[in-house]
Amino acid sequence: MGTVVDAPVVVAEEVTENMLGGKKVTVVFVLGGPGSGKGTQCANIVEHFGFTHLSAGDLLRAEIKSGSENGTMIENMIKEGKIVPSEVTIKLLQDAMIKSENDKFLIDGFPRNEENRAAFENVTISFSLFQTKISPAFVLFFDCSEEEMERRLLGRNQGRVDDNIETIKKRFKTFVESSLPVIEHYSSKDKVKKIDAAKPILEVFEDVKAIFAPYVPKAE
Numbered sequence: 001m002g003t004v005v006d007a008p009v010v011v012a013e014e015v016t017e018n019m020l021g022g023k024k025v026t027v028v029f030v031l032g033g034p035g036s037g038k039g040t041q042c043a044n045i046v047e048h049f050g051f052t053h054l055s056a057g058d059l060l061r062a063e064i065k066s067g068s069e070n071g072t073m074i075e076n077m078i079k080e081g082k083i084v085p086s087e088v089t090i091k092l093l094q095d096a097m098i099k100s101e102n103d104k105f106l107i108d109g110f111p112r113n114e115e116n117r118a119a120f121e122n123v124t125i126s127f128s129l130f131q132t133k134i135s136p137a138f139v140l141f142f143d144c145s146e147e148e149m150e151r152r153l154l155g156r157n158q159g160r161v162d163d164n165i166e167t168i169k170k171r172f173k174t175f176v177e178s179s180l181p182v183i184e185h186y187s188s189k190d191k192v193k194k195i196d197a198a199k200p201i202l203e204v205f206e207d208v209k210a211i212f213a214p215y216v217p218k219a220e
């Protein structure tokens with residue numbers, strides 16, 4: 001038998017540089033159960049790596065406060081630990097991205113179910129200048145036990161209507177039933193970077209930093 005020379009294998013890379021209203025954007029989805037530390041770590045990432053933090057939950061709470069016609073519906077869904085219809089949340093995220101001067105976004109707490117995920121891809125196509133889908137560069141997944149998350153949520157003290165034990169149980173159920181499948185979807189595409197979020201804040205951030213190292217802002 002002659003020598004076998006392996007042909008080079010070309011693997012098509014998924015597009016992770018997206019065009020939004022004519023500008024290139026990098027999107028990282030930040031997922032994890034309620035109380036896993038998404039917001040806390042996003043604040044650190046903003047400070048060190050120059051991303052803009054868009055929390056779906058914060059945008060929805062601001063929408064309630066603004067007196068929007070959807071306010072009562074959103075508030076009821078949040079109190080029940082349910083996921084607000086995608087069109088509402090996506091509009092808020094889309095507006096915030098278009099308004100921003102930045103080109104690097106942390107999208108925190110979204111997509112939280114399959115409907116969120118599919119709708120985000122579709123809606124983006126229709127307004128993106130180059131008809132490109134926004135697909136995340138990667139998904140950061142904060143992994144934490146329910147016991148620890150419950151302890152954190154009950155101690156959060158931000159006056160949230162959903163940080164009570166009854167709603168917390170409902171949010172955990174929604175997370176397992178609706179949000180974990182989204183993480184599994186991205187995991188099957190090798191896009192998930194899982195972090196042990198049960199550790200103290202600074203230790204979690206050490207692991208986060210290693211992941212964001214390629215995104216370090218250029219020196220001025």
Ligand SMILES: Nc1ncnc2c1ncn2[C@@H]1O[C@H](COP(=O)(O)OP(=O)(O)O)[C@@H](O)[C@H]1O
Pocket residue numbers: 032033034035036037038039040041152153155156157197198199200201202204
């Ligand atoms: N690694 C951690 N260890 C202990 N407490 C934490 C940790 N990360 C966050 N917290 C606290 O837990 C609560 C929930 O954190 P938060 O960032 O709001 O989580 P999420 O956005 O995932 O719900 C906050 O009071 C926060 O200060």
Ligand SMILES: Nc1ccn([C@@H]2O[C@H](COP(=O)(O)OP(=O)(O)O)[C@@H](O)[C@H]2O)c(=O)n1
Pocket residue numbers: 032033034035038039055056057058060077078079081082083084085089108109110111112116162171
């Ligand atoms: N994509 C999303 C994100 C949040 N939400 C709602 O907003 C609530 C609070 O979300 P959040 O991300 O601020 O909560 P935490 O995980 O940070 O505790 C969720 O429990 C949902 O009711 C939603 O409907 N859809």
Ligand SMILES: [Mg+2]
Pocket residue numbers: 038039055057109
């Ligand atoms: Mg949060």
